[in-house]
Amino acid sequence: MPRFALVLTAIMLAIAIAPRAMPGPHSALAQTADGTMAVVTEPAAPAPSAPGPLQAVLQANADAIAKPSRTTVDTVIAALLESNAPGAATFLAQWRDRGVVQRKADGLFFYGVETADGFSLTDPDTGKNTGNAAKADVTQLRPNSGVRGVLSSALVQFQLADPDIAVRESALIAIERGAEASQLEPLRASIEAESDAGLKARKTRLERLLTIQFDPSAEARIAAIESFAGDISVDVRAALNPLVATTPKAFAEVPAGTNVARALAPGGDIPLDDAYGLLVTAGLAQAAPTLAEMRAALIANRADGAVAGVPVAALGSQAARMDAYARLAAAGTVPPPVTEDAKRAALATVSIVAVYNEPDANVTAAAEATLASISRSLALNQTLDLALDALSLASIYFLAAIGLAITFGVMRVINMAHGEFIMIGAYTGYVVQQFITDYTLSILVALPLAFFIAALAGVAMERLVIRHLARRPLETLLATFGISIALQQIAKNIFGTQARPLTAPAWLDGAWVVNDVVSISTIRIAIFVLALIFLALLLFILARTRLGLEVRAVTQNPAMASSMGINPDRINMLTFGLGSGIAGIAGVAIGLFAKVTSDLGSGYIVQSFMTVVVGGVGNIWGTLAGASMIGSLQKVIEFFNPSNTLAAQTYMIIFIIIFIQFRPKGIIALKGRAAGD
Amino acid sequence: MSALLEVNGVSVSFDGFRAINDLSFEIGPAELRAIIGPNGAGKTTFMDIITGKTRPDTGSVMFGEPPTNLLKLPESRIAQAGIGRKFQRPTVFEQQTVSDNLMMALKAPRSPLAALTSRRTRSTEERIAALAAEVGLRDSLARRAGELSHGQKQWLEIGMLLAQDPKLLLVDEPAAGMTVSEREHTTDILKRAAETRAVIVVEHDMEFIRRLDCRVTVLHEGSVLAEGSLDHVTADQQVIDVYLGR
Amino acid sequence: MADAKMADSALPGFTHQPLWKRNPSVLVFTGLLAVFTLVITVLSEGLGLGLVSTSFVKILGMTLCLCLAAIAMDLVWGYCGILSLGHFAFFGLGGYLIGMWLMYARTEDIVIASLAGAELPPTAQEIRDAIGTQIFGVVGGSEIPLVWSFAHSLPIQLALVVLVPGLLALVFGWLAFRSRVTGVYLSILTQAMTLALSLYLFQNDSGLRGNNGLSGLQNLPGLDDVPQSVVSVWFFIASAVALGLGYWLAAFLVSGKFGNIIRAIRDDETRIRFLGYDVEGYKLVVFTLTAIIAALAGALYYPQAGIINPAEIAPIASIYLAVWVAIGGRGRLYGAVIGAAVVSLLSSWFTGGQAPSVPLGFYTIDWVDWWQVLLGFGFVAVTLFAPNGLGGLVDRLVRKGDGR
Incomplete structure (x- = not known):
């Protein structure tokens, strides 16, 4: 087995030359080039009297090396490998990287590093510097990219x-x-x-x-x-x-040894015309003229304003054209048309099969079996990945919606400007990054600042507008919409219409990769953690603090709460601040993976409403359930229709509308009289 | 004599609290009945069940001749079947005139198409005027209902109830916030109404009930505690216990 | 009879009267609209003195259509209390349905003209293929989708302008009202419906050319010889007639017993239900009827606009419709018209760059940038300080506050 021997030699050769190549030809030569002084003090060595083993091989193939082409380069490589000459791999690398020059005087090859006035030469056999040469005295070898590719793959074997x-x-x-x-x-x-x-x-x-x-x-x-x-x-x-992979083929009789994947039914597995085309290709049937060909034939055979006796003006229907063509065919002018029935009849006599491109049936069987087992395990992993995606989307929706849910639960008003508080949070993050360049520090500063600024905006809106529209929820909805469009336009006027970056710190850049299918980016994990923190925080506030007690009281029965001495104005203000503040935090989180624009918030507002409505009002667990349901639903629909996220959203909304039919008060509904009507 | 309304073994609970507990009740086609009971006895919930606002967990509510099961009907159908209700708080349409309020209540086809094609004829106007006269609002027909006094709103609502010409009237605390003379007038209206139809009055005011002079049903913790004339039930030891505490 | 006599003398105006006596604003409005239409026609480029440009005639005609949509919104929200954030979707749907015919028929004309010189007379299939390529080439298709099955026929497509939005409203309304979804919940649900529809239309495979929408709608098939200046006046007059008819219909609806009942539903749904009225049925009638009115308005609007795309249907457009009605004054038909006309005309004036900038020394307020801010805060101010809107001012001028 000469081929195997050759390869083995190559490997041994590679191992032999390896130490000298270290730490790589580039740096070795670079050192030499740097030490120009040393080169000058040492008198230029005369050309060695006898070439080294490598140089000998090179000289034997001098023409092919000097003017390499894809066809000749293989013989050079083979010769080099066969020679066992040490340094062959280095030579190949140098050759590829245009580091080889040929001295015009004697045709010897050297490694040459370009200097100010020429080349510094190194002997390929000894690795020793042999002095400088003027540019005019040597030719630099410039193999084309095809040759370089061949050299690279040859080098891989050494490497x-x-x-x-x-x-x-x-x-x-x-x-x-x-x-x-x-x-x-x-x-x-x-x-x-x-x-x-x-x-x-x-x-x-x-x-x-x-x-x-x-x-x-x-x-x-x-x-x-x-x-x-x-x-x-x-x-x-x-x-x-x-x-x-298979190719459809037509056989009068399937030859023995054909690796058939399955039979194809014309008109079912394969369109009728395609199947007939295979028949024609296999020489088993006569070609059927296509509609375009028949049309061309009719045009070509016009005479005196008629085709085969049919006036041209009457050829405005397919039936008339077929008729005229049939007349032409009867006269022998054109090949006869093949009717659908004739095609079917022709196909009935032959086998149309999908043939594996791979001839060995055992191999294809093994491959099919392995692929089947892979697809089972793939499905499992895809489900897992889908679950992770859904979890991540759910935590985003949760963060975006929980503020809305709190304010809606306590005050029964829909805040259309909630999305703009999210936007305010994102822009806060952006502005902070303009002053604090350390990304980690800037995010740490931006989170509380975004909460504070959005909360401030929320409190201002509650005091100036919403308070005066008490018990008029529809007017509140529209008034907050007015604020929403004004805020959006103000942001546009300040920051412009182009997206502003909110850069995540480097430690959030990566992804947690389980395998080729299951992975999730670190940012999304961070958002999930953030959502968990806020879930815990809110549960704590509502269950363990005075404010939480009062908020729950107002949520369940505002009239009763107020008669118990709870000041609803104060509660409204605080909850609005809290809800808006969380929206600000959500804005920073969303800004980390999405572009910060003035309509950042409006992209989330409808989903947030849905989350609140689906989840049920006045309950954090409800919002969590709503966010989980909407997040997973969206991901599942996207999974079945990955090319079209728009369709996914459409179907999701339709699903929600239907869902509301069955649970008008959401997944987790308040019961009894407290729920009101 | 068959009953107009027959409530049988009805129970309903909110979050584990049993508001109505195996309640049974009957009233004839032309009868005045008062229902009394302490707070939380289930009086309002009882009315909610009859009018379809609340669906009971168990039991049946049969109404009319032949008897139909009210539990299967939506609120509007129950009202169309001939049950009118006056709420505790006067609820009239304050943005609209007294005349319009009465016109909407008048017995007539209730479908959207009927409403679109209906015309205000002389006879409707006369009926509206007559009803308004009956409840003492003859001079206020063109006024907006929101401008009326509290007592007038109560009467307007009773007028609307009469306009419906129901077989059964449910009246929740009609005398609340009325002066003595207004109460007398209200009593008269209710008694006259009960001559041709069944009337159920829920009331706290014993004096008012005494003046109604009718059978009394006492509710307690969601079921009937006692039934009979006012003198009979007020002499009942259980009723005394419930009202005065043990 | 003495009683009858008394009723006769003491109850003036309570028996049945013609619409214009029950609702005098009908006459005033119709008169003003007729005069306005006449004046603009006389001044127009196409049919008159040429003092009003064709583009302005189009803007006015479109504004009239928006006013009609606002009347529909006022009926459903101002009178019946359903804050629908989906009526502009019906408006857009009407535009799409008429646009399909306009685009198909015109493309058919062009295709037939271009194939006239071919060697063989074209077959029906060849014409169809050419139309398909022409219309759907932008979204990488050449097949004519199923939804275009009737696009060749004006009568059918006109019927669809009524049927499709009507059926959509009927099904959606039936689902929503049946499960007693009310108040802000219903608003959110209608908004979701609108979003779903616009997202669906944004897809390239929706069969309606994705985000390209339908274009060239200003060209009437078969009427290439008629200049746009004349077509614009035709549409302007048609819009005015539609608005007038819409106003009469709306006035008829709200002035009779039906109007009393839907206002009662707005004010106290539970109470009117216990009077025996099927609240859901009434809501469904109003919701569906107004959806159809909105769709018809859209079908008149988009041939004047010339282009429709899914962005027109985005939820925000429906909210704007509500904003116009609120600024004009809910529960007054003329309020809706005033609101839609004033806000949409102001909007095109401000955003068209005609409004003079306000130099503040350190900053110049350019209205193209700040109009939205002004509108937003102005709207908040109207909600807070003038809940009756501009229509409320009219009421005060006329000194009649009967709540109509």
């Missing part, structure tokens, strides 16, 4: 066994991105000697993936395929899916 783990890893990544058949053997050979356990596991896995694609032995492929049962990684699916 797989490189002592530097970083080099090995990058070689592995290169293979993962685009594998070639030639890489399978070096990869296999490098596994044994791999010292790093993590890298070894990756190499083993990659080896199995390459085996699936490139190994000549069906048994080895099947074993590799089966080893991936239940593995949901994207690369496995990418390796397996081509194996089960």
Whole structure:
């Protein structure tokens, strides 16, 4: 097996040259280039009397190296590998990176680093500096990108066994991105000697993936395929899916040994015309003229304002055209038309089957089985991922809606400007970042500040407007809408219409990745935690504090509460401040992952209303239930229709409208007389 | 004699509190009945059940001849079947005139189409005027109901009730906030109404009930405690216990 | 009979009278509208002296349509107490339905004209394919969607202008009223319906050209020879007639017993229910009827605007409709008209850049930027200090406060 021997040599060669290449050809040469003084003091070494082993190989292929093309580069690489010459890998790397020059005088190759007035040369065999050369005396080799690609993939084989783990890893990544058949053997050979356990596991896995694609032995492929049962990684699916890809074909009789996936019913699994087209391709039927072809034939055969005796003016219907064409065909002028019935009859005599592109039936069977097991495990993981997404969306809705729920519960008014308090919070975060450049610190400052500013705006609105519209909920709704459009426009006038960035600190940038399917970004985890904190905080305030007691009393029975000496004005003001403040916090959170614009809030306002309505009024758990339901519903619908989030929202709203039919007072409703009417 | 309204074994509870507990009750087609009982005895809830505002957990409410089950009907149908109700707090349409208030209450087809095609004829106007005269609002027909005094609103509401020409009238505390002479007038109206139909009056004021001179039903904790003439029930030891405390 | 005589003498004005006597504003309004229409027609470019530009005639015609929509809103909210945040969706739906015919029929004309020179006379299928490509090319399609099945026929599409919004309102209203959703809950629910509809229309595969909407609606199929200046006056007059008819219909509805009952529903739903009225049925009638009025207004509006897209239907538009009615004064038909006319005309004046800027020295108030702020706060002020709106001022001038 000469091929295998060749590869083995290459690897040994690579190992042999590796130490000298360290810490990489670039830096080695760079050092030399930096020390121009040293080069000058040392007299320029004369050309070595006898070329080194590497130079000998290079000289043997001098033409191919000096003017490389995709076709010739392979012979050079093969020659280099065969020669066992130390430094071959370094040479390949240098060649690829345009670091090789050829001296015009004697045609010898050197590594050359460009200096101010020429090149500083290094002997490829010894690695020693051999002095400078003027630009005119040498030719720099500039292989084109195709050649460089070939060189890179050849180099991967060397790098797989490189002592530097970083080099090995990058070689592995290169293979993962685009594998070639030639890489399978070096990869296999490098596994044994791999010292790093993590890298070894990756190499083993990659080896199995390459085996699936490139190994000549069906048994080895099947074993590799089966080893991936239940593995949901994207690369496995990418390796397996081509194996089960099929092409529809037509046969008068399916030849033995054809790897048939399934039979196709014309008109059902495959459109009638397509099936007939296969028949034509297979030479089993005569081509049917298409509508366009028939039309062209009619046009071509016009004579004296008529086609085959039918006046052109009468050809304004498909039936008339068919008739005229049939006459032409009867006269033998054009190929005869094929009717639908004829097509069906022709198809009835043959088999239309989907044939696997992969010829080996055992391999395709194994691939189908493994893919089936993968899809089961994929479904499980997707559900998990969906649950995480839903949880994250639910926490956003919870944060956005809870303030609204509190104010609605206590005062029975809908605050249409709630979304603008969210916007105020987001802009507060943005402005704080203009003054505090440390992102972590700025978020820590922005959160309480956003609460404070939004709460202030809320209290002002309650005192100036809402208080004067007591017990007129519809007017309140509209008045707060007026405030909403005014606030939005003011924000637009101040900050402009373009989106402002609210940058998350670096530690929030990443994602928690479980596997290729299940992952969630750190920001969303942070928002989830924030939602939990506020849930706990609000539960504490409502259940354990005087304010909470009074708020609950006003929520359940305002008249009774006021007769018990609770000042409803004060409660209204405080709850409005609290609710608006939380909206401000939600604004900072939302701003971290969405763009901060003046209509940031209005994008969440309807969902917030829905959350409150669906959840039920006057109960934190209700809001939580509402947010969870709406969040998961939206994600589930999006899952079934991923291309279309608009449709998802449409269906969700319709669902909510229907839901309200069955639970008009929400999931968690106050019962009895306190609920009122 | 068959009963006009027959309530049988009705119970309802709010959040575990039993407002009505296995209540049974009967009233004939032309009878005046007073219902008394301490606060929380379930008087208002009883009326809510008959008029369909509250749905009981168990029991049946049969009304009319042939008897129909009211529990299956929406509020508006119950009203159309011939049950009129006057609320504790006077509720008239304050933005509209006395005449309009009475006109809406007048017995007539209730569907939207009927309302669209109805015309105010001489005879409707006469009936409205007659009703207004009966409740002492003859001179206030063109006034807005919101401008009326408290007592006048009570009367207007009674007038609206009569305009409906119901078979059964439910009257919740009609005398509240009325002067002595107004009360006398109210008593007269109710007694006259009871000559042709059934009237149930819920009232706290014993003097008012004495003047009504009718059968009395005492409710306590959601069920009937005693029934009979006022003298009979006031002599009942249980009733005394409930009213005066043990 | 003495009784009857007494009733006759003591009850003037209580027996049945013609509409214009029960609701004198009908006559005043019709008169003013007729004079206005006549004046504008005489001054117009298309049919008159040319003192009023075609674009302004269009703005006025559109404003009349908005006034009609505002009357519908006033009926449903001001009189019946249902704060619907969905009536502009019905308005837009009407525009879409008539727009489909306008766009289809005109494209058909163009396609037939362009295929006239072809080697073979076009088949029906070829025409249809060409129309499909022409209309749906922007959303990457060429098939004519199912919803366009009747787009070739004006009578059917006109019927759909009434039927589709009417049915939508009927089904939605039936669901909502049946489960006794009232007050702000109902408002939120109608807003959700509006949002769902606009989001649906925003999709490219909704069959209504996604966010491109329908365009070229100002061109009437088959009437290419008639200049826009004339078409604009036709539509202006049609809008005026529709508004007049709408006002009469609304006045008829609110002046009789039906009007008493829906106002009673607004003021005390429970009480009127115990009088035997089927509150849900009445609400459903008002909701559906006003939805149809709004749809008809939209069907007249969008041929004048020339283009309709899903953004028109966004929930905020319906809220604006409520704002106009509130500023004009709820529960007064002329209030709705005044509100819609004043606010929408002011709005196009301010945002059109004609309003003079206000220099403050350190800052110049440019109304294009600040009109929304003014409108928002102005609206809050009206709600707080003039709950009867501009119509309330009219009432005070006329010195009649009968609550109509």
